[in-house]
Amino acid sequence: MSTETMPLAKAITAGLRAALDADDTVLLMGEDIGRLGGVFRVTDGLQKDFGEHRVVDTPLAESGIVGTAIGLAMRGYRPVCEIQFDGFVFPAYDQITTQLAKLHNRSGGRIQVPVVIRIPYGGGIGAVEHHSESPEALFAHTAGLRVVSPATPQDAYDMMRAAIASPDPVIFLEPKGRYWSKGEVDLEAPVPTIAADAGTPDPLGTARVARAGTDVTLVAYGPTVATALSAAEALAEEGTSAEVVDLRSVSPLDVPTVADSVRRTGRCVVVHEAPSFLGAGAELAARLAEECFYHLEAPVLRVGGFHAPYPVAKLEHEYLPSVDRVLDAVDRAMSH
Amino acid sequence: MSTETMPLAKAITAGLRAALDADDTVLLMGEDIGRLGGVFRVTDGLQKDFGEHRVVDTPLAESGIVGTAIGLAMRGYRPVCEIQFDGFVFPAYDQITTQLAKLHNRSGGRIQVPVVIRIPYGGGIGAVEHHSESPEALFAHTAGLRVVSPATPQDAYDMMRAAIASPDPVIFLEPKGRYWSKGEVDLEAPVPTIAADAGTPDPLGTARVARAGTDVTLVAYGPTVATALSAAEALAEEGTSAEVVDLRSVSPLDVPTVADSVRRTGRCVVVHEAPSFLGAGAELAARLAEECFYHLEAPVLRVGGFHAPYPVAKLEHEYLPSVDRVLDAVDRAMSH
Amino acid sequence: MPHQANAGSVGESADVTPLVQLVTPTGERVHEPDNAGDRPGYAARVAHLGADDLRAMYRDMVLTRRFDDEATALQRHGELALYAQSTGQEAAQVGPAHALAPQDMVFPSYREHGILHVRGVDPVDRLRLYRGQDHGGWDPAEHNVSLYTLVIGSHVLHATGYAMGVQRDGAVGTGDPARDTAVVACFGDGATSQGDVSEALVFAAVNDAPVVFWCQNNQWAISEPTTRQSSAPLYRRGEGFGVPGVRVDGNDVLACYAVMAEALERAHAGHGPTFVEAYTYRMGAHTTSDDPTRYRERAEEEYWRRRDPIERLAALLRAEGHWDEQWAADLAAEADALGESLRAGVRALGAPETTSMFDHVYATPHAQVTAEREWFETYESETGDAAEVAR
Amino acid sequence: MPHQANAGSVGESADVTPLVQLVTPTGERVHEPDNAGDRPGYAARVAHLGADDLRAMYRDMVLTRRFDDEATALQRHGELALYAQSTGQEAAQVGPAHALAPQDMVFPSYREHGILHVRGVDPVDRLRLYRGQDHGGWDPAEHNVSLYTLVIGSHVLHATGYAMGVQRDGAVGTGDPARDTAVVACFGDGATSQGDVSEALVFAAVNDAPVVFWCQNNQWAISEPTTRQSSAPLYRRGEGFGVPGVRVDGNDVLACYAVMAEALERAHAGHGPTFVEAYTYRMGAHTTSDDPTRYRERAEEEYWRRRDPIERLAALLRAEGHWDEQWAADLAAEADALGESLRAGVRALGAPETTSMFDHVYATPHAQVTAEREWFETYESETGDAAEVAR
Numbered sequence A, B: 001m002s003t004e005t006m007p008l009a010k011a012i013t014a015g016l017r018a019a020l021d022a023d024d025t026v027l028l029m030g031e032d033i034g035r036l037g038g039v040f041r042v043t044d045g046l047q048k049d050f051g052e053h054r055v056v057d058t059p060l061a062e063s064g065i066v067g068t069a070i071g072l073a074m075r076g077y078r079p080v081c082e083i084q085f086d087g088f089v090f091p092a093y094d095q096i097t098t099q100l101a102k103l104h105n106r107s108g109g110r111i112q113v114p115v116v117i118r119i120p121y122g123g124g125i126g127a128v129e130h131h132s133e134s135p136e137a138l139f140a141h142t143a144g145l146r147v148v149s150p151a152t153p154q155d156a157y158d159m160m161r162a163a164i165a166s167p168d169p170v171i172f173l174e175p176k177g178r179y180w181s182k183g184e185v186d187l188e189a190p191v192p193t194i195a196a197d198a199g200t201p202d203p204l205g206t207a208r209v210a211r212a213g214t215d216v217t218l219v220a221y222g223p224t225v226a227t228a229l230s231a232a233e234a235l236a237e238e239g240t241s242a243e244v245v246d247l248r249s250v251s252p253l254d255v256p257t258v259a260d261s262v263r264r265t266g267r268c269v270v271v272h273e274a275p276s277f278l279g280a281g282a283e284l285a286a287r288l289a290e291e292c293f294y295h296l297e298a299p300v301l302r303v304g305g306f307h308a309p310y311p312v313a314k315l316e317h318e319y320l321p322s323v324d325r326v327l328d329a330v331d332r333a334m335s336h
Numbered sequence C, D: 001m002p003h004q005a006n007a008g009s010v011g012e013s014a015d016v017t018p019l020v021q022l023v024t025p026t027g028e029r030v031h032e033p034d035n036a037g038d039r040p041g042y043a044a045r046v047a048h049l050g051a052d053d054l055r056a057m058y059r060d061m062v063l064t065r066r067f068d069d070e071a072t073a074l075q076r077h078g079e080l081a082l083y084a085q086s087t088g089q090e091a092a093q094v095g096p097a098h099a100l101a102p103q104d105m106v107f108p109s110y111r112e113h114g115i116l117h118v119r120g121v122d123p124v125d126r127l128r129l130y131r132g133q134d135h136g137g138w139d140p141a142e143h144n145v146s147l148y149t150l151v152i153g154s155h156v157l158h159a160t161g162y163a164m165g166v167q168r169d170g171a172v173g174t175g176d177p178a179r180d181t182a183v184v185a186c187f188g189d190g191a192t193s194q195g196d197v198s199e200a201l202v203f204a205a206v207n208d209a210p211v212v213f214w215c216q217n218n219q220w221a222i223s224e225p226t227t228r229q230s231s232a233p234l235y236r237r238g239e240g241f242g243v244p245g246v247r248v249d250g251n252d253v254l255a256c257y258a259v260m261a262e263a264l265e266r267a268h269a270g271h272g273p274t275f276v277e278a279y280t281y282r283m284g285a286h287t288t289s290d291d292p293t294r295y296r297e298r299a300e301e302e303y304w305r306r307r308d309p310i311e312r313l314a315a316l317l318r319a320e321g322h323w324d325e326q327w328a329a330d331l332a333a334e335a336d337a338l339g340e341s342l343r344a345g346v347r348a349l350g351a352p353e354t355t356s357m358f359d360h361v362y363a364t365p366h367a368q369v370t371a372e373r374e375w376f377e378t379y380e381s382e383t384g385d386a387a388e389v390a391r
């Protein structure tokens, strides 16, 4: 096992490169992904190495990007589309919701549309409007899409390759605020496959216990996993043992893994940047109440964004779930 | 008080007519709403009476409809847009999500965009793909939009006039499967205004107890209110007293009214046609757990659509929440 | 209708409506001059079509019309939920379909029954969607025809992307007629307003994608006349994107064949996309749910009834001595047989399995679907056939 | 750059790139022949502009450039989160802005600092968004300038809808210069690919809406050259929708003034929309976050630096004897003063109230916002200034 230390963004680059290397039908499309290497440089160097026909600078039209990617997929290609920022995915929303998500079903399984939509998402980078949003719930509610977000460089590498290998479309949310946080990556790791059973090493469909604990379960994914881990650290100092579950996937949700943890801890706080109102935390709260009704010592609490447009950069740290807000929620859960 | 019996669709027509009469800045726009009167005839006769400049047949482009409506609103008009069917709103999703929902906030309150988006929604009419969907969660998650659905002709009439009078954009979901169910309408009723407090007669922001009961709370809105009422009827025969709450609004959710009911009944089943996964029922379940943790005898259960594309017409009654599925959920709640 | 060759040239003023026509409404041939360039003119492109070819086209148009009539009747009898007729547009569908190579891929909207017929898609399969039985109905790979697309305009981008895939496969410009592949996107006049269609023109043009934008201007988008969609003639829509355009008489099957043949030639050779406006008329209602008396004049319908594309081809066959009464009688019998087998086939389609709504939501296991399917199966087995439960 | 009058006429072949130009890069006047029609030619439209007018334009261009430089410096010093320069595009912004009537409404993108300057939007307010202080920054009604729009193309539909409102107000075609109102939608070459921009052309054309589509082709959309967006010259984009187009030398402030004046005249008179491609160059980076050395050649930048629009107007002023050293010195001092007040003003902007993120989410009470705001206020008061908490 040869591991390398690299930032999460570069692990994604490595995943893309590995997929381009392994399979000629893989191609990347998006705005400014060629010579520029993308505004976050995630595709840096790939056009030079794989050519303009496999790393394609597209016209400035997100519906066109996803719509033509669907057509390419119908012809046998595996397009990976980059949406430049979260807030710019909505022009493609119709193609994603009514076409990409449904074509496999519409065709009675005859058509597969293995399209990956990469979206640098989430806040904390001091950006202007539309550059910091977390739209996962808006995709996960629609059947036919997988919606995932990695929290570590290794998962970023593994999940990107798994997403590209997946016959189903994948909304791949890249926690841009964590692009530069580093971790070990085993570049020789096999491409994970999607499995029918929980408990298998399938990062597109199963959660991961990121830290074991006994008193409260913190559930997070993507950018908030680090927040939850920091909170767990702080809680440990106060003598509270928090288990941290990294969901990795919002659709499907690995409820068994979370429920298993909550049955042991009796308390749960879900942390995501997206607004709490109708967010993934709501679904998890509803499911956990169903699955662990008699184990819950307190209601599942949510720490998320507010029901307001993502605020100006000067206020984003008030809006985002902070370690302190997680601790506050844990306090409330513990004192129930 | 002069009431008339009319189907829900005609109550909407009456609401549109009243608003066009009362305010010259009101205008209707959409595909086929003029001479044809809309595919459901909801705008029947209105172009004849108010002219082509106030009842506008638009080009076939939903983003264009909503985008130009925003511009008209910025110029002082109050456009009411018709989207022909639920499944065709998605080309306008970007304009709704990034523009309509956010302009008031973006401008620091200087711009108002009083646009109403009428969407005949929901299933049960034996239609082909894209003609039976329930996209409310996809709008309610976004701050800046009000998302409502009337269940009775009187509410349809009142809520339509209130929506047009509202300075905020409103996604107005018309339960097309109930278009032809009749009820009394008081055409002289005053236009309701949006209020800060629960308990006021504000149908855009408050729920309505449609039937009083003591053993279990059934929560519904739009097309499923009738389903819930039928279920309550059947339960009464079995000796179970169900309270039915008609939410009317999905954003905001009138949690106090529902919580008040659940504190009395201890059990709750939420019924909507939209997929349960990340649907409005999830939010309600999460909130009720927070608000009524010690009153709940059973988890809040959900009866909704499945995590699958809306099926072919021949199967839609398997997919839709039926009275039987509601009864089944009540059974499970009661036996907890 | 004036004939004018070289219809798409940029030099024409917007007020003229040049129209490629090879057969007049009364069945006379139009012998246009050859194009100025080095490519053959439109008349030359149909010169090789003999009596059998013309009769084959006629047959396909008649069978398409019969399919329409039968499907409409099936809807009236409650066997279909809905149906969208192609009546009046048979020339604009059968003509281009005859020009296609087998490997060419077609992306229809929901009204291209003539194209689906010529491509060989099973008639019963073509009605599964309209019956509320299936969201699709056939295997796109079998006849190189994609599925109906109901969200207006979406599939025009798919066609363009597919064509970009064709380019990457090296299946254009090889000169091998069995290999060079074109893609056809079918859509209506109303669809031209959708952003997706314009974006498809952008992507097709900058990529020189081998796609033909086949726009049937049947003059109505449900109740809205084309003047509500565009103030310029539609064949010009592509020019400002870099996609040349041509307007063809959509009720003239030979002209449609010729114009499509030219567009395919360009595509196959790797010279890029073409936008064709086939100027025709929707003789029937938008769908079986529609009532056109609310929005259009009977006189207009009458005018076009006299320009029926099937009668025009019959007139040509007669004028050129290709009409044969025995053949005509055989064709009528064949149409009857089609009607009968269609009726029987549609009626024989049972209802799908209830659990099939969980099929193919994903190609791989998905916990939410698995859990809900399991719940449903238990629920169904416990409550009996849930389909019987009234709402 | 060859001058060619009547640039937008349909008769031109796509290969020629006709360009309205009234001043050559070296500062000589171009006296184009009058248009063939009954409307005045472009040169005639600037004939009334005297020395003071030209100097006013020059002043606005210089102050816009200075604003750019100062804002860029502020970003480098951490006072702004981001900034998008207009450097190189001053003529394409100041020229059209000078042609506007006060009641005309402008919908900018995020780079129209020259237009905002001429319209009188406060310089500090123009940087609130870039500071991360405000999503907007000024009152659109005050100077008839809408807010920046960051989602490419969206506002082009808003402008079109606004123009449809102007029509309904009866504020076109009255002949009253204080009443007739036009709307200007500003966007870039990249934006032309967005479906929304095409849909705006559809809506504007079928409604004869009084809107001018002012497309600044600065030849780059971040790292992508215009050839990735269109294979036809952009000024032709509107033709197939029924919107006439014209290409103007975007570095020639007089030509931009004249072309805008003509388009406004059409709009004011109720004759409908015009599409203008102002052919110019983005001399700087896309934004302060961008690094153009990764994707374009220094030689290209050099070429355009020699075509600086400010120097062109300076050359004209000199050639025509309007240059005055005292005036030039005063202007330099004014620019310095602008820079100073901008620096001070931006630095003086405090951070917004933390609870302001809940303001104006709705104009009416909304239970979810109310509840969350209350929670936040309690939380903040209990934990002290949450802003200090590190993430």
Ligand SMILES: Cc1ncc(C[n+]2csc(CCOP(=O)(O)OP(=O)(O)O)c2C)c(N)n1
Binding pocket: B031, B060, B062, B084, B088, B091, C111, C150, C151, C152, C187, C188, C189, C190, C191, C192, C218, C220, C221, C222, C282, C286
């Ligand atoms: C995005 C979308 N909006 C609205 C509709 C409803 N609708 C179905 S067909 C139609 C008219 C289409 O007209 P046209 O493109 O001319 O095709 P035609 O039906 O005439 O063949 C409309 C508005 C739809 N299917 N999709």
Ligand SMILES: Cc1ncc(C[n+]2csc(CCOP(=O)(O)OP(=O)(O)O)c2C)c(N)n1
Binding pocket: A031, A060, A062, A084, A088, A091, D111, D150, D151, D152, D187, D188, D189, D190, D191, D192, D218, D220, D221, D222, D282, D286
């Ligand atoms: C819908 C959308 N997609 C992507 C972006 C990211 N983006 C910001 S500016 C830009 C390029 C715009 O180019 P152009 O329209 O030519 O305007 P310019 O910046 O050159 O003035 C892109 C891709 C965006 N803002 N909105």
Ligand SMILES: [Mg+2]
Binding pocket: C188, C189, C190, C216, C217, C218, C219, C220, C221, C222
């Ligand atoms: Mg049509």
Ligand SMILES: [Mg+2]
Binding pocket: D188, D189, D190, D216, D217, D218, D219, D220, D221, D222
């Ligand atoms: Mg540009």
